[in-house]
Amino acid sequence: METLKLEVLMLLMLLCVIAGCGLSIQTVINSRLRSYVGSPFFASMVSFLVGTFSLILVTFLTGNPFFIDVDIFLNTPWWLWMGGLFGVIALTTNILLFPHLGGVQTVIMPIFGQIIMGILIDSFGWFNAPLISFSWNRGVGLILVLMGIILAVTMSKTRYYPEPQSKSEPNMIWLWRLLGIFAGMLGAMQTAVNGQLGRILHSPLQAALVSFIGGALALLIFVGVKEGRFHRIFETTQKHMPWWLWLGGLLGAAFVFMGVVLMPIVGTGTTVILALLGMISGSLLVDQYGILGAPRKPVYGIQILGLIILFLGVALIRLW
Template sequence: MLAILIGLTIGVGLPIQTSINSRLRDSVGSPFVASGVSFTVGTLFLAVMTLLLEHSLWFSPQLFSSQPVWIWLGGLFGVIYLTGNILLFPKLGSVQTVIMPVLGQILMGLLVDDFGWFGSQRNPLTWVRGFGALLVLLGVICTVALSTWLANHHANAETPVTAGLWFWRLAGVFTGMLSATQTAINGHLGTVLQSSLKAALVSFFVGMVALMLIVLLSRTKLQVTTPTGQHNPWWMWIGGLLGALYVLGNVVLVPLVGTGLAVVIVLVGLMAGSLLIDQFGWLGAKRHPMTLVQVVGLVIMIAGVALIRLF
């Protein structure tokens, strides 16, 4: 039960972080700079927490030679996933940008559990767990796609056909698979380092360095402006704290329940958090009251999680 609460909590925090980083992007003018700020804040937060609780930031350098290279790449996969969503949005639209990565996350999570990849404990795929995963995906489709389709249908809006659409859809599935891979890698890294905090810190530090290189190579201008008719709220700088807690929560979660279930539980929390932000217009977001279809989709997702968890 504790694992489920952790997963749901960090899942709810993820869309809140996205909203915060989106507001930061309006002021700094670049999604890469906004993400770089977020990763830097998260890295500093995790470094302070690690020093306070474990009194050291270091680990044995022998791990670099005794452990496989992929164990240090979780943060890089996280950056690729983040950048992928930025590239996918104008090509696929908001609905498919959510659904395609979700499909990749669920698929990779189940594969990691079934084969015991990345040091994960094997949890063979049964037909009940597979059905539960399908229910979660169906719930996502109901929550995101069906409600949007119904709205467009009533408005007589048509979805434009884009050349190479399937390439971007497959790219979305691939980035989702990398996100689930990051979850598995960071979970194993926490076991190797015998510290969830240090594992989360390593992941964030790698992501921070990668984003700094992107900003430097792209020669992005560093600036902070105030959007017309708005002010810069203090909370636009704290997205990295929620991101750090998200990574830390996953590091704790994976050894407890496995990669597949961890991905699914966080996904349910993510969808619930997104609906709450739309419902109440938190953090300056435009209000979009929940519909019955979205509530039904959320219930279906919860049923899918129950099947995977109990069987």
């Protein structure tokens, strides 16, 4: 595992939390964008395309190479190039879960999957990730993280989002729950794979670009098969809508880039948990202040307590 000065490490961890906050803003943006394009899949595709072109522009401006040596393709495992696909499958699955599980479980189940898979990847060194033994402090920290997430997320969702009537039979609910956990696991796998790709390419930026290109292509194929055409994108450009609705992909690109940078340093589990800390913090800020026109919902003390417990869990996992 790479070692850095404490000041640099703390800065990178803070940037990962901030990038996680950015994902909460991206959710608001994509929700508004969906109202213009009429489909969550179109909104996701637009977001991925914007992120891809943004990374291409940054790659050009910074002088990083666009092309990858053929020998790297031939001498690396196939899963190294699947990060974008993992992300798209996880995203699409989450969209499908809501009618069957409701708001709370649609959030909680993938989070559990992310944390579980992140710890497993660290403990067994899957995907050639840095091997981090599962010590007592990581176990206690993990319990605190899960407690904090439940307090912060459950209170936020159950107060303001009525649960839809499930479309599933009672004996099918657990199948959807397992699917939600699996979607979260794919998210953690994406973090591990992208981090390993960045290490091999010696360029986190290039690895993030590869991931976004893969995700954009997967969504283009999916939307093309499902919708048969892409007219909604062109119709959207003719509508008078806020300029910031095009910026969701930028926030997503920043998040993926920070994951690529941090994963080889602190491991997949810690990277995932730091990102979740940022996402939940950002969600509470969105609720409290109605950022970008989101409905304002007061944040309660128990949610703040959950955030504090989550932070303590992160500190116990990483710093002790």
